[in-house]
Amino acid sequence: MTIQQDERLDALSVWLSETLKLEVDAIEPASGDASFRRYFRTYFDGNSYIVMDAPPPKENVRPFVRVAALLRNAGVQAPEVIAVDEARGFLLLTDFGTRSYLDCLNAGSVDRLYEDALDALMRLQQGVDIEVSGLPPYDERLLGIELDLFREWFLDRLLGLTPDAGEAGLLDDLKRVLIDSALEQPRVCVHRDYHSRNLMVIECHNPGVLDFQDAVVGPVTYDLVSLLRDCYVSWPPSMVDVWMIDHYSSLCENGLLDSVGPDKFRRWFDLMGMQRHLKAIGIFSRLKLRDGKPGYLKDIPRTMCYVIYVCKRYPEFTGFLRYLEYRVLPRMALGEAL
Template sequence: MKPQTELNLPSGLDDFLQQSGWERSIVQPLPSDASFRRYFRVSDSANGNAMLMDAPPPHENPGPFIDVAEYLTGHGFRAPKIFSKNLDRGFVLIEDFGDRRMREHLDAQPADEARIYMQAIDTLINLAHTECADLPPYDEASYLREVRLLTEWYLPAMQIDFDQSEFDRMWNDALAPVAGTQVVTVLRDYHAENIMLLDDGTQGLIDFQDALIGHPAYDLVSLLQDARRHVSAELETEMLDYYITRAEPDYDFGHHYALIGAQRNTKIIGIFTRLWKRDGKLRYLDFLPRMWALLERDLNHPQLAALKNWFDTYIPKDIRKIAPNTLGTE
């Protein structure tokens, strides 16, 4: 094991741990992802294990994570308990849910898929019947700002000419049916890598700091159209039917689900292109074929014909197969 001085630990950590009563802890870094946040496992013979979130300002603000965690635990959901915090430094010491993520478990035990996905959907149904958190709305302006990531990053990288005003009008028209459906707490990153399988049989929730008040379909899309884990079309259909049967929405949920899916997948294609182009994270381009396949599945819904026509016109299927980094863009 490396000495802690060689682990690139954040400055001020020793003082924080001492003030929190974890001064004799062993700290080990965990793999980082697409943000400035870093996570460490903190082990102490007296206290057991905890997770340390290092969310350094001004790049990160742990306040929203803490607020949503306390909302979730306060309403009976399994979010990490907050043990200690220093918002000025961006340190948060939280409950450790272990290493058993839904993704790795199902990769090893695919026979458990239906049961575990149903349990995850039950959480969403329960969340929909719970008083909303005090959060901003995930409204049409937010949807439009997000889909513009495609025109800000992907289309220029692919050297595709387009009319921004036409793009905006198309999405404004398409999104009109979901106006007024910002009615549930949306965790916004609800998928197999952010759902922990706990020893007591429950599922733990993590990575919800971007939560908003939004459409009931959003987290379901995030779960069933996972950017990083393959969910078969058959399982997606089965789980969508399970949700509709249990939740009994009084509108065309299939249309809304496909529309929210198209919006989300369009956004993610833009984000993954940005992670490559701006941040030098080439590996995110490997996910683009999956994202195009998911987006095409959504666009096949008959009520999304206008969106499908735009994509087929400006980004036909042969173009979608080309990786942006192979075009020699500046």
């Protein structure tokens, strides 16, 4: 594959060869990102490695380095950071290969792969000491900013739906309920994007965990619902419920839940998923409109189905469900924006 030359790629190549004194055999694109980061795979000494290009001031590599160390110390398979140039935004990392969970999940593999992912999630939740981690809080302000993405980027900008006074009040009430539910949960280290595109199938201590630089201290159900109600792949609710309750039992056994019954935990899980999925719909819309990345629009219908499913389980969301069914879904069905 031919790489279009650019100044940052040239500088990255010089960093590898002249600063790190590596005899690089080849360098090729590894993957893109929903941010300004790029990843390349490079080969030297008979092995492959990953190089991250995170251009300042749009990206900052320090959170990645810090969180990678936290996860590895907790027994989670994050990449090893081999070399860092913070000023220029370059990282040299170990390579977990090319087999993502999304590529490998099927009816025959899902139980085994999710068992590994849930074990790794427990190590993350139990093994990172949030009091000394230095991670920022997933607080009311951040939760609210994320929920506002749905209204601004999806409803207003993508669909052209400006809520009237009654609809705006409905959205405000929903926001309050979802934030309150998140804030009442026990706090743990939250990866914040723990799903099939960021988990790699590896031979030893599966999975390899990627894209953790935005980790925070927040609700105990967040990463669980990210994994089990993944925006990129879905499973029958009966299977999700079994995995969810299994992890709930593990949390109880490891002292991370205190006198929380399964029904309360399930409500936390459902409402946390709604918060995440509304945010994701907003982000997918922004990626198309602001960043010129339309590929994520195809994931909006699946993500919206999760929202509707939760609305139907809780009578308090009847008004929001009606708004989606009568105002939002018809506009989506037109297909003009999606």
